[in-house]
Amino acid sequence: MEPSEAPSLMLQAEKALPQPVHPRLISYCPTMDLVAVITQEETLDVYRLNGQRAFGLKRKTFESKVDSICWKFNGQHIAIAWDDGSVDIVSSETGKTVKQVRREAASFAADDESTPRISSLAWGVNFIDVAAVKERTGAWAPSGVLLDTTEDWDQKKEEVTLDDFLERQPDLAKLGISPDLPDQIALIDVQDALPKLPLIPAPPANPFQMMAKAKSTDAFSSQQSIDAIFHSQHMRDSNAGHKRWDQAASQGYTKVLEITHENIIPALDRTSIVVSMLRGLARYTGSSKIINVPPEELSNILDTLRCLRLLAHNVLIYAGEERRQFTAFSKWLRYEIDTQATDPSSQSAEEAADRDPGLDHGLLLAYIPGALTKSKLAPFLRRQADIVDPRPELLAYEHKLEDTSDISTYLVLVPQHAKSEVRLHRIVHCDIFNDIEHSVRSMQAVTIQFRGCEIKDVKFVDDNTFMVLLRRDDTSYLLSLPYSSYATEQTPSTLHHSSEPMFQPASAYSLPDGMPLPDDSRQIWDLDTPDCWAPFVKHVFPSSERFTPIKIDVNGRKDRRVVCVLGDDLKHYKIYDLDYDSGKEGEGDTTVDTIMSG
Numbered sequence: 001m002e003p004s005e006a007p008s009l010m011l012q013a014e015k016a017l018p019q020p021v022h023p024r025l026i027s028y029c030p031t032m033d034l035v036a037v038i039t040q041e042e043t044l045d046v047y048r049l050n051g052q053r054a055f056g057l058k059r060k061t062f063e064s065k066v067d068s069i070c071w072k073f074n075g076q077h078i079a080i081a082w083d084d085g086s087v088d089i090v091s092s093e094t095g096k097t098v099k100q101v102r103r104e105a106a107s108f109a110a111d112d113e114s115t116p117r118i119s120s121l122a123w124g125v126n127f128i129d130v131a132a133v134k135e136r137t138g139a140w141a142p143s144g145v146l147l148d149t150t151e152d153w154d155q156k157k158e159e160v161t162l163d164d165f166l167e168r169q170p171d172l173a174k175l176g177i178s179p180d181l182p183d184q185i186a187l188i189d190v191q192d193a194l195p196k197l198p199l200i201p202a203p204p205a206n207p208f209q210m211m212a213k214a215k216s217t218d219a220f221s222s223q224q225s226i227d228a229i230f231h232s233q234h235m236r237d238s239n240a241g242h243k244r245w246d247q248a249a250s251q252g253y254t255k256v257l258e259i260t261h262e263n264i265i266p267a268l269d270r271t272s273i274v275v276s277m278l279r280g281l282a283r284y285t286g287s288s289k290i291i292n293v294p295p296e297e298l299s300n301i302l303d304t305l306r307c308l309r310l311l312a313h314n315v316l317i318y319a320g321e322e323r324r325q326f327t328a329f330s331k332w333l334r335y336e337i338d339t340q341a342t343d344p345s346s347q348s349a350e351e352a353a354d355r356d357p358g359l360d361h362g363l364l365l366a367y368i369p370g371a372l373t374k375s376k377l378a379p380f381l382r383r384q385a386d387i388v389d390p391r392p393e394l395l396a397y398e399h400k401l402e403d404t405s406d407i408s409t410y411l412v413l414v415p416q417h418a419k420s421e422v423r424l425h426r427i428v429h430c431d432i433f434n435d436i437e438h439s440v441r442s443m444q445a446v447t448i449q450f451r452g453c454e455i456k457d458v459k460f461v462d463d464n465t466f467m468v469l470l471r472r473d474d475t476s477y478l479l480s481l482p483y484s485s486y487a488t489e490q491t492p493s494t495l496h497h498s499s500e501p502m503f504q505p506a507s508a509y510s511l512p513d514g515m516p517l518p519d520d521s522r523q524i525w526d527l528d529t530p531d532c533w534a535p536f537v538k539h540v541f542p543s544s545e546r547f548t549p550i551k552i553d554v555n556g557r558k559d560r561r562v563v564c565v566l567g568d569d570l571k572h573y574k575i576y577d578l579d580y581d582s583g584k585e586g587e588g589d590t591t592v593d594t595i596m597s598g
Helices: 130-136 150-155 181-186 207-217 223-230 239-285 295-341 347-354 361-367 392-396 530-536 582-587
Strands: 010-016 021-028 034-039 044-048 053-057 066-071 077-082 087-091 097-101 407-413 421-429 440-449 454-460 465-472 475-482 523-526 537-541 549-555 562-567 572-577
Touching: 021 066, 021 549, 021 562, 034 066, 034 572, 044 077, 053 087, 239 295, 295 361, 407 454, 421 454, 465 549, 475 530, 475 549, 530 537
Parallel strands: 440 523, 454 549
Antiparallel strands: 010 572, 021 034, 034 044, 044 053, 066 077, 077 087, 087 097, 407 421, 421 440, 454 465, 465 475, 475 537, 549 562, 562 572
16 A cells, blocks of 8 residues: 555544553553543643643552553543552543552452452443433434324434533533433522521530520531530430430341331231242243243242341341340449439448349340340341441342343454454343353454454454454554444444354353454454455555554544553553544534632
8 A cells, every 4th residue: 555545533632651661561541631641650640632640549568569451331431440440540630640440359369379459440421311311322213214294303402422411521412311410409599499598607616505506596507516416415424324225225136126127027028928929920831921030049049038037037036135125224323323323321321232123133234245245136236337338239130121122232352363353342241140050141253354463452343344454564553443343244334243143152162261253253344455345444554654552542532532642662552533624624623621629
């Protein structure tokens, strides 16, 4: 391919760095023109498009190393993973660390020889109204192609994609969603919507003066005022202190008994009845569309419910026993308080000493070394933060995703033993997630062969294309290869994936005992000569430029896609615009960079 005829992308910016960087630790911000790099001194440097340094993060210690970096989808934060297992989250607006995530020591085995390290980072996003998002992004397309009436034409909304929801400042009117609650409150006229509130007094130094001032002004200045109401008196060995402690402990035991007896056990009973009915229907009807759950799984659910009922009855036994023991202990403590409060030389002290307090010493002696020091209810009433390995995600494994037939996951890689091949894998999941053997519906693999070339890097651009950086002789090429899972026939410009079911279960290909897909099951796309892959070339790096690319990073949003190319000297990168249109050259760029502190 002659350099004069070679296609080229518009160069947006280039930067010569003061020191080399790690080639695998370079990332372009999705929403702002910021490039994050990790130098070989293990420091984070973020540069603007004009080459000015925006902010950075120094290494923690002399031995610290960075394992991975990842921008948030809206570009507001960047996460940096260190070799000690910790993660620092830095704000792109202030350049300061806003959060530090530390590794929990209990989450790893004690016999680990080496410290576990973070291999990759990713950000997630959850939508509350998933149906509305799918409808606006076109996931639920209408069955009819043409609209019937002109009223339907007017109701047709502007087409949006998922990137529009992930913008740094999304257009709420375009997306058809209501603004957040704080924005709605900000637009309310306080004078008309809210009554006249009294002035908030300044907090005095003494909390008891704060209570008196609050009574006089009928207002509270802060949360400390409310705390002073309930904690104005310290717990003491007096009549009032004993009453407060006795009432709190007694009500706690009573509440545990009420919740267990009136809520948990009846709920388990009702659930057992429903599951028993479903198991009977499953045995009677067999495998059908109405009940597609095997009776054995329903029997396992009943066994779990029986275990929960046993635990609930144990809670009732322990709570009732400890409440009786606490009542005896509280009665004895009240007797001791009254005895110590009276004058030993008075007549009332002698009468109190001769009077039988009516204590059950068996319960009293059982409570002091038992429930007073270590309650049997403690394992049942642990806080969620105290659980070493909580797994709430297990509750969602059996949920069915509505309006979803195929869930595809794509993976593109370059084998270490074959640098001239690009392998694209597609894993199709079914709509119910049970395990690998039953959840994975099909797996396909496509091998793209570039004979006589060396693949330097490969990156996904969006849901339709991925880019390949390859080198042939002394020239490097940047290719954009489209792929589609909905293609009905093999075309030279589209990678085709068949939807045939698997002949072997997915467990045969899963780690650690599985084997890779056989070579005869892989589709081969032969691009032997430059003429075969010439239609996909986006940019050519000739040897005369003295710039040899070795790494690429594709990022940005719709109509703002860019590719950042790093040179082999690890000190020079270039940024090219993937969505540049020469017909819109005169329109200019209306994007304004956010001012950030350096």
